Amino acid sequence: MTRHRLPRSESRFVHYDWDPDRAPVLYVDPGDEVVFETRSGEDGQLRPDSTAADLAGVDWRRLHALTGPVAVRGAEPGDVLAVDILSLVPDRWGFVMHRPGAGLLDSPAPYLRTCAIDVDGGAAWFGPVRVPLHPMLGIMGVADTTRLTTRIPGRHGGNLDCRRLTTGCTLLLPVRVPGALFSCGDGHAVQGDGEVCITGLETAMTARLRFRLKKRAGWSLPRLEDDEVVAVLGAGPDLETAAREALRDLVAALAAQLRLPEPDAYALASLVVDIEVNQLVNHHPGGRVVGARASLPKARCGISGDLWRGTDGGEP
Numbered sequence: 001m002t003r004h005r006l007p008r009s010e011s012r013f014v015h016y017d018w019d020p021d022r023a024p025v026l027y028v029d030p031g032d033e034v035v036f037e038t039r040s041g042e043d044g045q046l047r048p049d050s051t052a053a054d055l056a057g058v059d060w061r062r063l064h065a066l067t068g069p070v071a072v073r074g075a076e077p078g079d080v081l082a083v084d085i086l087s088l089v090p091d092r093w094g095f096v097m098h099r100p101g102a103g104l105l106d107s108p109a110p111y112l113r114t115c116a117i118d119v120d121g122g123a124a125w126f127g128p129v130r131v132p133l134h135p136m137l138g139i140m141g142v143a144d145t146t147r148l149t150t151r152i153p154g155r156h157g158g159n160l161d162c163r164r165l166t167t168g169c170t171l172l173l174p175v176r177v178p179g180a181l182f183s184c185g186d187g188h189a190v191q192g193d194g195e196v197c198i199t200g201l202e203t204a205m206t207a208r209l210r211f212r213l214k215k216r217a218g219w220s221l222p223r224l225e226d227d228e229v230v231a232v233l234g235a236g237p238d239l240e241t242a243a244r245e246a247l248r249d250l251v252a253a254l255a256a257q258l259r260l261p262e263p264d265a266y267a268l269a270s271l272v273v274d275i276e277v278n279q280l281v282n283h284h285p286g287g288r289v290v291g292a293r294a295s296l297p298k299a300r301c302g303i304s305g306d307l308w309r310g311t312d313g314g315e316p
Contacts, residue, residue, distance in 0.1 A: 001031050006067050008037040008044075008204060014065050016043075018141065018148040018156060020177045024071035027179075028211055033086065036207045038185045039065040040091070041138070044204070048093045052112040055097065064139060064150035064159065068183030072211050075180040080217040081142060082309055083171045083182070084210040088135035090189040092117050094124065094203035103281050104196040115201060117189050124189050124201055131190055136166045137207055138186030138200065144176045150186075151282050152289040153235040157222050159186065160233055160291060161195050161279035169226040170309040174219045182211070195279040221249045224293075225309045231295040233278065239290055243275045246294035254296070257307055272300040 004026055006013045013025050028034060040046070043065035045058050075081055095114045098107045117124045117133070124131045139150060141157025153160045157173045165171055173180070187205025222233040232253065234246030250273060255265035278291035298307070 001033065002029070003033040003035065004028060005035040006037060008039050008067070013067050014039060014043070015068070015183070016062060016064060016066065017150055018143050018158065018183070020143040020145055020147070020181065022069055022143070022181065024069050024179060024181060026070045027073060028070055029073050030211060030213045033208060033210045034070055036067045036184055036209065038067045038137070038187050038205045038207060040094070040204045041065065041186045041199070041202045046095055046112070046114075048114050050095070050112060050114060052110045055099065055110045055112055064186050066139060066150060066183040066185040069143060069181035070183070070211075071179030071181055072213065073179070075175045075213055076178055077175055078216050078218055079175040080214040080219050081173045081175050081180045081182060082212040082214060083140060083173065084212065085165065085167055085169050085171070086208040086210055088137070088167050089206040090117055090119060090133065090135050090187060091204040092119065094189045094201040096197065096199050096201055098197040098199070102283070103198040104194065107197070117201070117203065131201070134163060134166060134190045135205065136163055136188050136191060137184050137205060138188050138191070140165065140171055140173075140184040141182070142173050142176055143181035149284045151284040153233065153278070153282070153291040154289070155221055159279070159282055160222070161191065161200070161282070162224070162233060162291065162293060163191050163193055164224060164226065164229070164231065164293070169224055172214070172219070172223040172225070172308060174217075174221070184209070193277045195281055198281045221245065223253075223308055225307060229295050229297050230307050231293040233291060233293050235289055235291050237288055237290070239277065239280065239292055242290050242292035243294065246292055247273065247275065250294040250296065258301070269294070272296055
């Protein structure tokens with residue numbers, strides 16, 4: 001195993017879209033670890049003393065500054081890239097914002113609040129309110145066969161904004177192009193399901209990730225697994241479509257993994273699976289794309305070990 005580092009000070013590691021033709025900044029072998037020093041989502045244009053007036057000067061073309069891409073040797077379309085989240089450390093400050101025309105509720109005016117983050121104490125301070133930290137990366141994904149915006153989630157991963165993607169979780173991404181071309185960014189010190197005002201507590205993040213491969217898995221949607229749940233991540237123009245996509249994939253997976261007829265797996269899902277919201281607020285020029293997950297708590301089916309991510313052979 002080799003550990004690599006991509007420092008945020010190096011602009012050549014930063015990009016703002018998913019492009020299958022972008023040259024990798026790093027090649028790694030399965031089993032290697034990479035420390036990604038990601039920039040904050042607006043690419044470091046705001047400061048701890050910034051105010052709402054400063055939003056007018058933000059270059060939104062630099063939204064969702066991503067670090068990468070990293071090519072994983074041996075990864076081919078049809079494989080699955082397993083990304084083990086080993087540690088996530090946020091910066092000492094972050095911000096939350098909303099503005100007219102964005103978010104789940106109407107915003108009458110641009111809004112920005114910066115918050116101190118007590119990394120050692122495990123909390124952020126929203127004025128007098130102590131908010132426990134729950135660090136996560138809003139965006140993790142691989143390149144697709146065509147160029148994509150960073151604003152949306154999809155089969156490549158992307159702007160998932162799933163709060164379960166924290167330390168101890170494994171994200172499993174269907175490989176779309178040779179090498180996978182993984183990138184990540186959009187660090188959140190904490191975020192609720194839905195990301196309702198359009199941001200979490202946005203911050204720079206130091207993320208230590210490990211890469212593994214599952215060959216010829218043939219999965220079509222991103223999945224995740226931690227000690228408590230397995231889940232499928234769906235996306236669509238509305239919550240029902242996103243949930244249906246995730247549930248359909250999870251039912252098929254349960255049928256295969258638990259050796260059940262698919263009608264039985266569908267009925268079982270109605271007893272044990274939760275439909276949960278990832279995010280409700282992401283838009284792009286082509287329209288609205290929201291994210292949902294079909295989540296199965298392992299205890300409900302007596303699952304005591306890894307169902308998807310695996311423990312040997314470098315494969316999930």
